Amino acid sequence: MTGFHCHKTEEYLRFCFNFRRREKGKCTKQKQHQFARTQLTDFTLHFQIFPIIFFFLLFSPVFPAISAAQFQDLRRLNQTFRPREESNKMRSIRTHLLNINKPSVKSIQSPDGDIIDCVMVHHQPAFDHPVLKGTKPLDPPERPNGHRHAGMESENYQLWSLSGESCPEGTIPIRRATEQDILRANSVKRFGKKFARPVRRDSSNGGHEHAVGYVSGEQYYGAKASINVWDPKVTDQFEFSLSQIWVISGSFGDDLNTIEAGWQVSPELYGDNYPRFFTYWTSDAYQATGCYNLLCSGFIQTNNRIAIGATISPTSSYNGGQFDISLMIWKDRKQGNWWLEFGSGVLVGYWPATLFTHLRDHASMIQFGGEVVNSQASGSHTSTEMGSGHFPGEGFGKASYFRNMQVVDWDNSLIPLSNLKVSAAYPNCYDIIGGINNVWGNYIYYGGPGKNPNCP
Structure with missing residues (x-):
């Protein structure tokens, strides 16, 4: 690091x-x-x-x-x-x-150095939010029509749980934040937050470079996909590499609302180069609202087996075994909240509708893909990798992918994507291709190595 x-x-x-x-x-x-x-x-x-x-x-x-x-x-x-x-x-x-590290009933030492605290559900940071104070977690909603899973698979997707340790019922696992975590950040105020920046519809944004597939022009009530997990090289402490689903609404101005979930490598946020399961939300284009994971009040976690912000294990290997995770975000049509499912049928929790403006109703765009920060610290394009660090043309076993990409429609049904578009601002650095077949449905391959002879 x-x-x-x-x-x-x-x-x-x-x-x-x-x-x-x-x-x-x-x-x-x-x-x-x-x-x-x-x-x-x-x-x-x-x-x-x-x-x-x-x-x-x-x-x-x-x-x-x-x-x-x-x-x-x-x-x-x-x-x-x-x-x-x-x-x-x-x-x-x-x-x-003291505000974000709540009292725990049990603490678990993870092999990667993390400490996972088992915190009573009603003590989690979400309930510090003025609108959420005094409320209780809601019961799970009905899943979208067409959602299938083969029962409850093993939930040992994370390094901390491989020892067999777990959090008791009635608690949730929270990665403990440290002084060192905040010292790496720009300030206490900005810890756990993305830097506010002008948000545009294109795939390059103030040093943030994307390779994404997206749909727009309809009303969307959720999205689902499986993503293979890698451990891309991040060459600068203040850069990151992530792969995620974006659920978006607003004008791409100061009123932008987003819900985001996926995996990321972020040395600044976590102090290492492990891929980690993460979430994010904002209701004002990353200015004052929202944060990663549970580092502010907002997302309400209901699961005692998944730690948001914890290391994912195992990961995919080049020309070897592929490991992917399934993610689904959808809107509960009765209560209006946005729920998150991780893995096969495991409900993690939800974003209350009251956090948002435009997303209180529906999303106007769904994006799938990768993002890196190109700080140009060496005076040239960063060598931080996106996805596997290999271009999408290399295909299965070598490139990163999203498969079985779907959206949730007005009738709470999962349906295939229509009119999928792909975008990469710097295809010589990070590229993307899309396709469809009978096994994977809608899919994309994406990613790249960053700096190379064609990406100086």
Whole structure:
């Protein structure tokens, strides 16, 4: 994992949190500030006596004279070091962690380093939302017509559960957030959120590059597909690679509503390069509402066996075994909420209709596919992979796919896609092809390696 390249002490990590810049995945100004700290440590002086040092630097014959420019640099450095602000920041982080890490009745150590807390259903973050306070999780709704599954398959899709440990009935498993998780983020306020950006209908968006299949022009009440899971290489800490279903409504302006679910690799969010099951929602184009997983109030989880944000295991291998997960999102026509099913018949929970504006009624677009962040940290296109990291033309066993893609219509029935379109802004970097057959129904192959001779 790409790190800050800073000292690993808690104090210094806090320091980097305040001053890092996203430049080649490193913490800039590191040497300058560390040198200043070293000098202060040698003299065992406190930051607040910097003005005395400045006085001697300017007027004492013991020290050589410094220029006005150098003096201004030192003055700015003095203003930059603000221990009280750093202390307040850490206090804010710990307060935020107390809000999202709810008291648990049991904790499970996962092999990947995660801690999974078993939290009472009624204590989960969703019920901190003003509209949801005092409410209780609803009973499962009727599935869409035409939905088939072969009973309850094994739910050991996640690494934490392979040990046989599980959360008791009446609780839900929640991945515990840490100080390090928030320190990797841009701020406490933005932790667990996508960066607000202008949202357009095309497949490139402010460094976010997509290869997607989509349908639009009708009223949609859900979507279903199976996606094979990979562990794509993500080359910069502030980039990610994901594959997901988007349920979309709104004008693609500030009123955009989305519900999203799939798998992602995000070193910034999770601190590693494992593919993880995730969800997201927003009702204002990623500005103030919504978040990943259960990192804010909103999504209500009802299942005690699936941890949102936890590592998926196993994964697909190139020219080898393929592992895919099934996802279905659909609107309960009686209550109006949007439910999520993971795997074969496992209900995870739901997004209350009250979270949304346009999605209180229906979706106007459904998208399936991949997305990466291209930060161009090295001055050229990123080498972060989408999907398997191979182009769709390589086909089964080598490329990423969505299969058995369907939508839910006004009559709560799963139906094949009509008029599927595909879009890739940079097909030399990440591409997509679509098709249909008797076994997979509607499907797409998508993905790519990013930087290559045709994608400089």
